[in-house]
Amino acid sequence: MIRLHHCPQTRSMRTLWLLIELGVTFEVVEHAFGKNLRSSEYLRVSLSGRVPALEIDGDRMIETGAITEYLCEMYPNTGLGRLPGTRERRDWLIWVHFAETISQHAAALTQQHVALYDPAMRSPIVTKLEAARIGKCFGALEAALSDGREYLLTGGFSAADISVGQAVYMARYFARLDGFDRLAEWYARITARPGFKEALPERGTELYKQDFYEVWEG
């Protein structure tokens, strides 16, 4: 039995998309994004009070990257992982971890723009610096895709695309893809997949109420 604890448009969307692409049977428990994640009931599922949390075969797992690695190891025949010892293993690991780097900047900006209800609480310079760091991450992806490859790994679509793709999905609320042509093409390619569309939030459950959050000028 696999049960995913999920908040729309957060890192757990990455696990949701992966589970869909793996083609396995699973349940989803949807949570609101807020203090409810710190409730004693939820802390029994996720020690850190965060999503995703995964209940799997009597065990519980937290940490998106860990869940991605573990699921790909459990279902090796799906081809979404690159197991230790294989040619693309090193790059697969880099991208799965790099997805977390991008997510950290997106999470910092989500805190500033979305979670802080009073704009006066924000730090304009931090929103500017964090948006610039997302731009640098986009630059790194553009360079990786510059040889015209279809997916991050030349061996084909993998959980590296899902991980980085979903991180870019969150980061796009704070930094535009303009000027990153290869990245934009890759992003359009992977988000055209039915699995991605199925992982999108239902109307009314969105965390991001705007299409874009400009750098806060104070």
Add this chain to the structure above:
Amino acid sequence: MIRLHHVPFSRSFRVLWLLQEMGLECEVVEYQIRDGSLRTKEFVSISPAGRVPGLEVDGLRMFESGAILEYLCETRPEHGLGRAVGHIERPRYLELMGFAETMAALVEQLNLNHVFLRDPAMASPIVIKLNTARLTGTLNAMEEMLGDQDYLLPSGFSAADAMMGFNLFAAPYYVKLDPFPKLQSYVARLESRPAYQAARARDGAQDFYTKSFYPVPAN
């Protein structure tokens, strides 16, 4: 030849420490965060987002500390520092590698707000307060995870402990460890490891923390 691109007292310390635990020779190229050296073309060709660590190993270039640690453990299993696919501790090992980054991200936000802004008044006090509370939460979780174990995994020292290396030595600038007795003895245990000491000796001097503690601003 293994070459580590390194900033003292940063995430690249994780790699430096693991290499010492493995007894592997490495060359260290040192950078500073504020002198522009991380933005050079040469460095960006190794780490495309301009961040440390960067590692040249086995004729390849790598970035992302967690990926580097996993790769080194998988390609050098004789040191027993990873937990391979199928190992009973595999899920916990992977979680801890991720959890170390969850904690590191909070330290990084606090570094940004307390240390790296030219004018401290540019920081958001509420963001500092929230992230300090979250960092405290991760320390609480670690205290619970440790229980009576010497290291994060029941079977003993692993790359997951080295992954925590940067965090636990930076976190006390923002959260005092007094309420966490298990964590304190864990830190002392890590510090007594010869490989840790060898790594610290090669780490170099950090140039960003100028105080021993940064309290949450009053308002």
